[in-house]
Amino acid sequence: MGSEALFNSLFDQWAEDYDQAVAGGHPEYIEVFEGYANILKSVVDSLALPKGSVVMEFGVGTGNLTSLLFAEGYRVIGIEPSAAMREKAKAKLPDLELHEGHFLNVPSGLPSVDAIVSTYAFHHLTDEMKDQALRDLVKRLNPGGKIAFADTVFRDEGTKLAMQREAEERGFHELALDLKREYYPVMSRLERAFCQAGLTVRMKQLNRYVWLMVAELNREA
Template sequence: MGKEFIELFEEWAKTYDDTVTGHDEEYKDVFLYYDQLLQEVADRATGNVLEFGPGTGNLTAKLLKRNLTVIGIEPSKSMREIAINKLQDKAKVLDGDFLNFQIDENVDTIVSSYAFHHLTDEEKSLAIEQYGKMLPSGGKIVFADTMYESVDAYQKAITDATEKGYHNLAEDLKREYYTTIPVLREIMRVNGFTVSFNRCNDFVWIMEGVKA
């Protein structure tokens, strides 16, 4: 997964918490209702939780407040260090990514926030296939991520960002692997998940899949 983004993750580590709390006007709408949407992901999780891309540990902290056992998989060394310090060793945060990781524990829920778009559609499909084999019947995938209802909606988001002068956002939207809800719905279906999508802001949806 997205090893091409590691340098970007390392750079983001320095400013991520400021950005998600609305201190960067360019990304304000992307992270609108950030705290609430992370809480919604946490509230949907049950049992032992595997979190991909915990970043600086904000979702992890909410999962821990629910007394859930959490293992995080984070490819960025700088992000891992921030998360471990913030969480005070209350959760494991291991090196790895969506497709390359090693854990021994059983998993009931797999969560992620603002990270799945770093995989191509083919990689997303491989990841969901892998998770389907890990999860028990009734196990969940709960991802909050930027996604679009159609390719036209995706292209409009790039145009809108450009017209507003949000050139960094526009470049991010072009560079990373944002996909559409129909693509994700089909990936989930073929891997045995019943899936729903709930919109959180103009960019982010929560995708919840339950394994048959």
């Protein structure tokens, strides 16, 4: 089963309240979304591309990162599997070029791009799917192109288990289930996925959960 089949209904339901959650309105997710605006800005700042550059965004959601990309003067091609999320993004950004699709299913006929970005979405893929997605994505990049993601990553398996336990102990049952059900990677495995796709990745922690990942093609790749 594809990840889109697993998580679409969840995001169709979450679309209505999503912007409240990122603003701190969901008590269990306050730490996950802590510094949300800065997290999105870090992704955009890491690109430093000329105006008019083409950026492909995966898991657009309600269009919050997209708005910042537009403000930088980039052309954005959005990919989003959830119909309800696409509706929200289009309501906010009527001119957005937005396609139904996901990391492993990009509509045909789209141009190559200068950057690929995503926030809070890469963890929907299993480790093996992440490997495949990165191998596919590098083929879409123009020379000198970049990939910039921000998402939950754990330093190691011990930290991941401790954070799951902590969520349970705090009575954060939804978060605890989410941390177990989805495919939050550990750092070494994620670095291997980027490396195997011919990318050099730099990682920086932005809050207790979320890391910025900025990857560029190796020169010999």
